[in-house]
Amino acid sequence: ALEARARDISKHLRCLVCQNQSIEDSNAELARDLRQVVREQVAAGRSRDDILTFMVDRYGDWILMRPPVKSTTYLLWGAPALALLIGAAIAIGFIRRQRRAYAARAAEDGFARPLDDDEAWRLARLLDETGPAPSGTDEVFDPAPDKTRAAGADDGAPDASGSDEDDTPPKDGRPQT
Numbered sequence: 360a361l362e363a364r365a366r367d368i369s370k371h372l373r374c375l376v377c378q379n380q381s382i383e384d385s386n387a388e389l390a391r392d393l394r395q396v397v398r399e400q401v402a403a404g405r406s407r408d409d410i411l412t413f414m415v416d417r418y419g420d421w422i423l424m425r426p427p428v429k430s431t432t433y434l435l436w437g438a439p440a441l442a443l444l445i446g447a448a449i450a451i452g453f454i455r456r457q458r459r460a461y462a463a464r465a466a467e468d469g470f471a472r473p474l475d476d477d478e479a480w481r482l483a484r485l486l487d488e489t490g491p492a493p494s495g496t497d498e499v500f501d502p503a504p505d506k507t508r509a510a511g512a513d514d515g516a517p518d519a520s521g522s523d524e525d526d527t528p529p530k531d532g533r534p535q536t
Contacts, residue, residue: 365401368410369394373424381424 366383372393374385382390382397393414400410411423420426426435474482 361401362398364407365394365398368397368401368407371411371424372397372414373422375418375422 369383370381372382374380374382374390376387377385382393414422420432426432
C-alpha cells in the first residue's frame with residue numbers, strides 16, 4: 360500500500376533531467392533519488408500534499424507535472440503558445456519576403472508584365488474553345504478534334520465552291536484580318 364502511494368505521488372513529479380517524464384517513468388539517477396525521497400516521506404507518514412509541497416519548496420513549481428496557474432508560472436503555461444505565435448510570425452515574414460523577391464526577379468526578367476489586349480483575347484479564345492491543357496504539357500488540348508472538322512473548320516482545303524475564302528463571320532465577333 361505504501362509503495363502504491365509512493366508511485367502515485369511520483370507520477371505527479373517531473374524528472375528534472377528528462378523534463379518530459381515523471382520521476383516514476385524516468386531512469387535518470389536523479390529521478391531514482393527523488394523516488395527514494397518520496398518513499399521515505401510516505402513511510403514517515405506524510406500526506407500527498409505535504410510531500411508535493413516539500414518538493415515544490417525545494418525545486419519550484421517546475422517539478423510538478425501540472426504546475427498551478429499563478430503569476431510565477433505564467434511563462435510555463437504561455438511559452439508554448441508564445442513559441443507558436445513567434446514561429447508563425449517568422450514563417451509569414453519569410454513567405455512574404457520570398458514572394459516579393461520572386462515578383463521583383465520576374466519583373467526584371469519581363470515575366471510579370473500584363474497581357475496586352477490581343478494576347479488576353481487570344482488566351483480567352485483558346486481557353487473557351489479548347490479547354491485547359493492537361494497538366495504537365497504545353498500543348499493546346501482539344502477534347503474533340505474531329506468535332507471541329509465536322510463543323511466545317513477551315514483546314515486549308517478549298518470548300519465546295521472552290522474558294523479558299525470562308526464567307527461565314529467569325530464566332531467571336533472580331534473582324535478577320
